[in-house]
Amino acid sequence: MARKIAFLILFSILLTACGGSKKASYSSYDKKAVATYYADKFNGKKTASGEKFSNSKYTAAHKKLPFGTKLKVTNTANGKSVVVTVNDRGPFTKGYDIDLSKKAFMEIANKNDGKITVSLEIAK
Template sequence: MKKTITLFFLIAVIGFAFSKGPVVDKIKATINTMKTSGNTTKTAKDSVIQDPKLKLKFYKKDANASYYHDKFNGRRTASGAKFSNDGYTAAHRKFPFGTKLKVTNQASGKSIIVEINDRGPFSRGREIDLTKKGFMEIAKNKGIGVMVVTIEEIVD
């Protein structure tokens, strides 16, 4: 029962994060494959689905990632969307709004998929700002504020 609820939650989160049809179809196919092989992911925060069908374009290794402060909850982002630290979004200086990125913590090996909806970070030496939820899911040490990540763009 718990696996079913968790799998439903995972599908809902990923389905919401990816508004483009082909990417959603690839993720659904992967989830179906995982169901039939018995290799289900326990929760979204344990790991991201490693789908060999997803096309990833390497962007940067050894990038510094930080996360938003709670004071930004409810404010508008540069794209006009309302910010929530409970989502899977990110700020980057150059990627267009709506770009999907796979961000992998190099220390723990955990990954998340985020959508760019804001500009920043504005601290020198930092490449990407993640939501607090996304950051904590891949962080090895929950007491840190910056981590070294690899950034890959998801292309259609």
């Protein structure tokens, strides 16, 4: 009986551990987008979605994608990627496709980059 209980406990621990290992899947959206990041002066300001902006979160502004869209943003120069949530509209500067929070941008950019070429993939 004790062996059965021990087995059941071990089995449930293994099931719980395996349940969290699901990887998100992504579909290509834009293979050659230009990304930049928000200036610090926008911290605390309201975004188009109504959320308060923070440069220390993983968020982004995009002109068309719905708020709440999860995007995998990959720097095409070094292969580093980050997942962000669209919560604002923009960028409104010609030639730019996405604004990232400073935290997200710095995680995938090389030192001293002000803009980078990225690929965008939407989480399914």
